[in-house]
Amino acid sequence: HPPTTQMEGSSVVSRANCRAKGGAPGFKVAILGAAGGIGQSLSMLMKMNPLVSVLHLYDVVNTPGVTADVSHMDTVAVVRGFLGQQQLESALTGMDLVIIPAGVPRKPGMTRDDLFKINAGIVKTLCEGVAKCCPHAIVGLISNPVNSTVPIAAEVFKKAGTYDPKKLLGVTTLDVVRANTFVAEVLGIDPREVNVPVVGGHAGVTILPLLSQVKPPCSFTPEEINYLTDRIQNGGTEVVEAKAGTGSATLSMAFAAAKFADACLRGLRGDAGVIECSYVSSQVTELPFFATKVRLGRTGAEEIFPLGPLNEYERAGLEKAKKELAESIQKGASFINK
Numbered sequence: 001h002p003p004t005t006q007m008e009g010s011s012v013v014s015r016a017n018c019r020a021k022g023g024a025p026g027f028k029v030a031i032l033g034a035a036g037g038i039g040q041s042l043s044m045l046m047k048m049n050p051l052v053s054v055l056h057l058y059d060v061v062n063t064p065g066v067t068a069d070v071s072h073m074d075t076v077a078v079v080r081g082f083l084g085q086q087q088l089e090s091a092l093t094g095m096d097l098v099i100i101p102a103g104v105p106r107k108p109g110m111t112r113d114d115l116f117k118i119n120a121g122i123v124k125t126l127c128e129g130v131a132k133c134c135p136h137a138i139v140g141l142i143s144n145p146v147n148s149t150v151p152i153a154a155e156v157f158k159k160a161g162t163y164d165p166k167k168l169l170g171v172t173t174l175d176v177v178r179a180n181t182f183v184a185e186v187l188g189i190d191p192r193e194v195n196v197p198v199v200g201g202h203a204g205v206t207i208l209p210l211l212s213q214v215k216p217p218c219s220f221t222p223e224e225i226n227y228l229t230d231r232i233q234n235g236g237t238e239v240v241e242a243k244a245g246t247g248s249a250t251l252s253m254a255f256a257a258a259k260f261a262d263a264c265l266r267g268l269r270g271d272a273g274v275i276e277c278s279y280v281s282s283q284v285t286e287l288p289f290f291a292t293k294v295r296l297g298r299t300g301a302e303e304i305f306p307l308g309p310l311n312e313y314e315r316a317g318l319e320k321a322k323k324e325l326a327e328s329i330q331k332g333a334s335f336i337n338k
Ligand code: NAI
Pocket: 032, 033, 034, 035, 036, 037, 038, 039, 058, 059, 060, 061, 101, 102, 103, 104, 105, 106, 115, 119, 122, 125, 126, 141, 142, 143, 144, 145, 146, 171, 172, 173, 174, 175, 202, 247, 248, 249, 250, 253
């Protein structure tokens, strides 16, 4: 029996491959950094998504093992693996959605900005590949510091003449997932019923939960607001410290990324009312990038929602967030334009 997967360059032709080429419904998704902590779990979760017909797994190490492993799951997506820079273009050609969790994670004592030096170059290279091979794909960027890597990607796409602001999305879903969990704990209700808008960016004080807009409507004491805001802003550090030098959030991040990717795919399919928070090109504030609720459609982030009414606590938080975000955006853009 022919295997239902193959590594790029292998001579095996599988029937599943032929079926996918024959037009099985679904979308083509690539994960760049697929052999990493986030990448492996995310690869598994995307293989489980019935909207995915083809799943390309790319990394600079270890993709053959991850690809063989994930491909044995009896779900519809056809899995193909790609190893190393020389296979990046094959990994990207024809993709509808590219998710990027490539790059180094934090260790205790590090900020997300400490990752800039290494991850900026990785994101630049990968986005140059996207511009060349799948310029119309939606790109979901996970690699930190997201506040700077999204502006880096935008500059790469502008240089290549392929920039479509609707299609470049920084993944901040983990902040929303954490906020929903922590708020549900305080309220003593099912987290699946809670929706907390988290706006701004994805690092420390730039992560701004709008607790005045929580659904279902509820109120918090000032102590609860301080506790929740602090825990949501530092949820990443809580995991980094608990993992004690072995990495940062991977499982909850893969869960959040899979949720986000599913929303992108439902949008691409034409579903109505698909709304997620994401860090995008924006005119909601004076900053060129900002995370808010966006509506996902066939062409990406088709509508960007305003912040809505903020209370005094949130307005103060917004000013702090904007100050740090402005610097991170500038740092990203000048990495490409230096
Ligand atoms: P990891 O180190 O476990 O995995 C990263 C993977 O990227 C590795 O397999 C590595 O080989 C690969 N990689 C390195 N250079 C590459 C290149 N040029 N092309 C393709 N792949 C390459 O790290 P982990 O824990 O999976 O985290 C990945 C990134 O996600 C980090 O930057 C981390 O800070 C970020 N992150 C973002 C979150 C968010 O909410 N947006 C949350 C958690 C982590």
